[in-house]
Amino acid sequence: MTKKKSRDIDLGFVAEALPAFIQEATEQVEQIEQLLLALEEAPGDRDKLDALFRCAHTVKGSAGIFGLDRIVAFTHDVETLLDRLREGRAELDLQVSTLLLQCNDQIRLLITQAADEQAESADQIDHRADLSTRLKAMLAALDDGVPASAEAAAVRQDSPEAAAALPRWHLCTTFGPDTFRNGMDPLSVLSYLDTLGDVHAICCDTEAVPPLDRIDPESCHGAFQFTFDSTASRAEIEAAFAFVRDDCTLRLTAPGTPVSHFKALIDAMPERPRLGEILVAIGAVTREELDLCLGEQAAMKTASSDDTPRLGEMLQVRTGVDPQVIDAAVVKQKQLSGDAADRKAGPADEQRYIRVQADRLDAVINLLGELVTAGAGAAMLSRQTRQGSLIEAHLNMGRLIEEIRNGTLQLRMVPIGETFSRFRRVVRDTAAQLGKDVALEIQGGETELDKSMVERIVDPLMHLVRNSLDHGLENAADRIAAGKSATGTLMLSARHESGTVLITIEDDGRGIARDKVLQRAWQRGLVEPGVTPSDAEILHLIFAPGFSTAEQVTNLSGRGVGMDVVKRNIEALRGSVTVHSVAGRGTQIQIRLPLTLAIIDGFLVSAAQSRFVLPLASVVEVIEGRRASVDQAGLARLDDAGELAGDSGRRCVELRGEMLPVIDLRTLYDLEAPPAELPSIVVVKGQMGTFGIVVDALMGQHQTVIKPLGPIFRSLRGISGSSILGNGEVALILDVQALGQLAERTPPPPGARRRPGPTAVPVATAERP
Template identity: 45%
Template structure:
């Protein structure tokens, strides 16, 4: 694929996304003309660019869609749910056509072409113009130029013409031009101006002294009217002033001009407010001044010559300024392929490891100057690391906005009224995480809509608003990003979940479970409380896959629910999967890394029995886990042990270690697939000595402590009953 085509596909998809976003807003705001114009511009851009690369199957289809959008923005057709749905399907089809182009195929496959032909047939229904009645042309003209049902004579073109003295000598009849004007429309008023007539004894019978002030009602453009006087343009003074109704149209056309750098005069000509001849005259006047005089702006000259209104010039100047500012912003940014960024991150990771090795050797050498030099190098490497990682950080809002289309289509299919509310769209995280979180979010959102949100009648009967609500929230917390999927539906039915779990043999009928344990049963493989699985979702069907995909990103997914009020899924993810700040600890001869963002403090473990798994931390019970026991390290217990206090999702826990080595830049190396079932290990890294250190999965360690605490509590409660 050549570079031009690659750029078109990338930018074309962005235009299609902008078009889709605008169409989704269109149903909510049908009178927002700025939005309609932006939709049209997006389609127009795709059509023009596809013509440049000579991709005719995209150009032809987009042209038909553009025609319908043009009628929409001109008010010839009205916004409707059916039209919006059709245009959204056209966006989808254009996306498939771009897939065909990206695959290097000369023409779309038969099934794609057939789908496109079906859409074209539906589009053609919106291009049908009613048959004009008798005098239909006059009615069409007066439709634009009328108010209150009658012709407004003042709302017409005003033509001021002063014929030059050599008109008659050249064989031209001024009246013939006036008669030709009637072919464009209706002359409402005509006034002869005899100001140039000299005294009778000075009059030349072969000279022309006539001038006219004309009011013409027509749908022709300014250029069309000027062309009437082409043969005498150099021998007359001509001014054409548009009707008042045209002023708004010119302003609208200026706003719809492409986002290209154009001179002010060119913009006025493009929108029809100025003819090329008028612009040339204005430029000649601008250049005719002496070199000592400051040059007047072309806009002021055109206004002084009364060939264009001041409001139109100001609108064009404002548009020109906005385009220049936008181009200046775009000039400061460049597009970089994702694989190049990945390669940069890998190299920075190797630089971090090499820097750690150099720093360690410097410390061992005991040379003060070398230690100082390597410390400066370490600081610079850290800055390079942060800057490189920032390049891959993207806002999650782009992922969130895709769900506007999902919510619209699914709510239509289900016959429900559902609003999507997005907050925290500006929250940033690593691009690799964003790419992989889309599918799990899609499953959760569709579940909430299908089985969480009730039908409108059921919601009203429950005292709720008829319109359901699904929220997507994102925010940062303790070095992680938290994404919430919230609905105000019926919530999870605990009794039904428990009974289904008993029927499937997941729990025993005599087993006592907390509410949260019952809710967590939805994560079991194949678990569902739905009697009939729909093509959209089933609360629990595939939920184990959702959790597994999130855990593969070193994240977690929890659910909370209140029956009758709604359900909340909370996803926690690391900000990046590449390089993190770590806290290096040691147990025996082994070393481990704890993500620094989760470390709260370090304390000494004094006088604690080896069989106790909790301590009193300033009045707070702190459960802890001994890495020595967890990983079965057989070395003797050291004289002193330390506890690293960590926090995850608002829950604290302690990790008992032997040595505290301090902060450490950690390049995360994924473990092989044979270690995927390990609990408590999130990856590995390479130390400056070349040794491998394991990165602890704080999330699973905290959850392990919580489960142990619950088991100990249940055992202590059950012991008296057994003794009795």
């Protein structure tokens, strides 16, 4: 293969594989940003510097395969600067880090434009040119005025003398059978390699190709061995294969490789009983050199020569391979030939990953939801037959469905720490813009959450973080005057709690000025003038549409847009948001979200003829109703003012010496049916505290497939979704947090009678078939 001035790119290959490149390159760019931010705190971390360099290599190499020359050219200068950092010729100070972050933003923009086939504007071209100029100036200063590209150009020339002086690498690569199906083109990889050096003596391994009558035209059977003359480093050569790394095996032998390396490769080889194949596989000789020696050896045997040399001796003379390498290969050949068990031994198991499209996984989870519903229906029918063997069979099937459900849902769970890490850049740039010194702390990053929910929580978190930086944290002078450290702290944390995920955004700033919020609420008419709500209600006013206490409008705040959207988006995920603040000490905002939006474990109850589902994780206990306590007004009704009577559904019952607020579903939803003889109260724990829900019957644990409500039902109080039962009936899923807000009111008046309340029993004993 001769060196070409331009490369022909397979347009079909680009169209099929470009989306995969965009996704992987975007992930690499995100990783570059996180590594740069981490290196600002530990500039001398060699491992992070190496990882940073590898990420830039991968982006550049993969872009080169697709002919994305703008990305390749721009990333090359970034890569050169990163190489200077690794060599210790430059320090990663704030100026260098800021420049690299801006360059990384430009690479991200170029990747986005490649995905959408967008044309660059004049401003974008000028901005990239300015970044390139700053990069080249920094590199020129580091290299005493000689750009790195000029050094490379001086070494790499097209003359035979210069080519002979280049280091010679040996490459063996085998592409997997699914390479074509995954949109990859091996020739594009080899074509890109030809831009890094000169490819010589390329040879195809035809033994990997099946007979033509059994060949699959959609499968790849490409296996190549060749020598490669180049000044490129190992990382640069490997980067050319980074995009197809999952679909190929690569063996790269560097110039001057020691004998011990070849011996280690021979020892690790599973099945290659022939001497020549062993030497080719480890890169000691090329396929072309082996074929030449085999041909000469065959010609000598045909001529009836009594002194036919051995293949190892011929390879040693022709190629200069070290005799110790040949001896090790001979030992391995005897070992594999004499012991069939060793030939069958495979490589050790290793952890592998596979990339799956999100829509395919969503389709599987939707089918799983239908399977759960069908399984519940079959279980109900089996109980009606009262046949023990059939009931037992369905119990076993239900257990398997539950295991499949848990395993499948786990596939969509991702650590929330990846989302938290995105805000390091936001905090850094926003704090610098505001002239504040802020340290971001992250806790509980390993907490897992449904990926679809993580994607939808990013924007609300972004607004809350910016709001804390702008409104909450003071500048250094104000903090010192208040007796605090000059550096403010913003903490993002997450943890599992009661079957939900609790996300907390906390700062140690000035806190929320309640009097200022109340004054603005009076002016806006949100609160009647002169009326002073509770502290919790005052803090909740910041979520009112258009509410803002900023004195002037900036690009960060003051327009009264955002907090109401935050609340609405979180509630759309069946979550809730609360605010806690202490003047002068800081503000804490808590977001509580369900683990998943698909399937939950529920507790099925009934009121009148309606079925309701409570999230099982929120159920604390069940109070069995007794005819005497109910008939004798053991449940006292309370209206919003705390007075007895009314039909709002709010009641109160004494439980172990304390008053427990309860909600009567019959009254709340105006369900018409004769009263139950033995109503029960399900005690649940919500964000506002513990309260009870009055129901007619307990129907036990139930796997619940969550279905969204139609637009006409979204304003229904205390309902977050629906589910289809096994018999085809529709059950409404209760929103524990919303019901808790309805139940939280002032305690009953002192004159109200207090009667012995019902007894509390565990949920398990209260379940009914």
